[in-house]
Amino acid sequence: MSIERERPRILFATDFSPWAAQAEAYALCLASTWRASLTAVNVLEFQPGMNPEYEVNRLFLAELMKGATQELADLKSRVAARGISLHTRIATGIPSEEILGAARAEDSDLIVVGTKGKTGLAHVLLGSTAERVIRTAPCPVLAVRAEPSDQAGKDSHPCAGVGLHRVLVPVDFSDCSLEALExxxxxxxxxxxxxxxxxxxxxVSYGLDFTLSLERKRGEMRERLTQRLAGFVEALAGAKITADSHVRGGLPADSILDSARTLPADVIVMGTHGRRGLSHALSGSVTEAVLRQSRCPVLTVRSPKFAAGHRRVIPVS
Incomplete structure (x- = not known):
């Protein structure tokens, strides 16, 4: 039920687009380095209410099935050339729902999916498959937003073109951010x-009563936060994990994105509450704001499942 088990399970959701090819590179790299089993799922998008027995719809689905079968066969060959075994699934329906169903059926430890990072009105009206998956996923989700590369899939090394050396972990000390850090x-x-x-x-927006004492208190708060992060760094060092910490000012999403560029980071790992409905529409989510704009992959952790007997690195608050 976690990446701690002997053979973790990774689910790679693909629509065979150039953006999915970037996600494929990460799925293959993680499958190789984690010695994980890898399953690729392709969803034939078919909206509810459409009659699959209707002649035009039946022919449409048959054509989609033919194309998907060939694409998955090609993918299996590419993966085999890198020494990784691959299972494949084809589903019919709404992509986000079918991906989530496959993750539950496979008892997946990680979902890898590509995203174009929609913004603006299109995002408000439609959202994206990746974001819909993230909100209710039964395991962490790695969303890869990257521009298509002509070199994708050409190198035989499983981790060619994939960077996993430096991971940025935003921490606001909430339970979900500490679980993401773990x-x-x-x-x-x-x-x-x-x-x-x-x-x-x-x-902080200061009113007319702004005084130097408020600025002093803010400085003291920064020092306390710095010390608390230093405690996490020390705990990570005890587990033989190299880490450093930073306290920066600004709006959360903007500061996270800027830090990912300037440190720099190969991937961002973030906790998410998985808000839905009106509260999500009104307040949005820092995680999704980062997801839409980040140039590096974002691994979201909503409900991690740690193995029985797991020894925590980061103490529970």
Whole structure:
């Protein structure tokens, strides 16, 4: 039920687009370094209410099935050339729902999916498959937003073109961010990564009663936060994980994205509450804001499942 078990299970969701090819590179790299089993799922998008027995729909689905079968066969050959075995699944329906169903059926430890990172009105109206999966996924999700590369899939090394050396972990000390940090520690142990812990100290709007004492209190708060992060770095060092920590000011999403560029980071690991409905529409999510704009992959942790007897690296608050 976690990446700690002897043979973790990775589910790679693909629509065979150029963006999915970037996600494929990460799925193959993780499958190789984690010695994980890998399953690829392709969803033939077919909306509810459409009659699959209707002649036009039946021919449409048959054509999609033919194309998907060939694409998965080609993928299996590419994967085999890298020494990785692959299972394949084809589903019919709404992509996000079918991906989630496959993850539950496979008891997956990680879902890997590509995303174009929709923004603006299209995002408000449609969202994205990756974001819908993230909100209710039964395991962490690695969303890869990257521009298509002509070199994708051409190198025989499983981790060609994939960086997992430095992982950025935003920490706001909430339970979900600490669970994400714990998961990032496991990722570091599996992949030999180093961690950079980041806390964003949000700006304060001062009124007419602004005094130097308030600024002093803010400085004291920064020092306490710095010390607390240092405690996490020390705990990680005890588990033989290289880590450093940073406290930066600004708006959370902007500061996280800037830190990912300047440190720099190969992947961002974030906790998410998985909000849905009106509260999500009104307040949004820092995680999804980062997901839509990050140039590096974002691994979201909503409900990590640690193995029985798991010895925590990061103490429970």
């Amino acid at each position: 998961y990032a520690a496991l990722l570091a142990q599996r992949s030999g990564s180093s961690l950079s812990l980041l806390h964003v100290l949000e700006p």
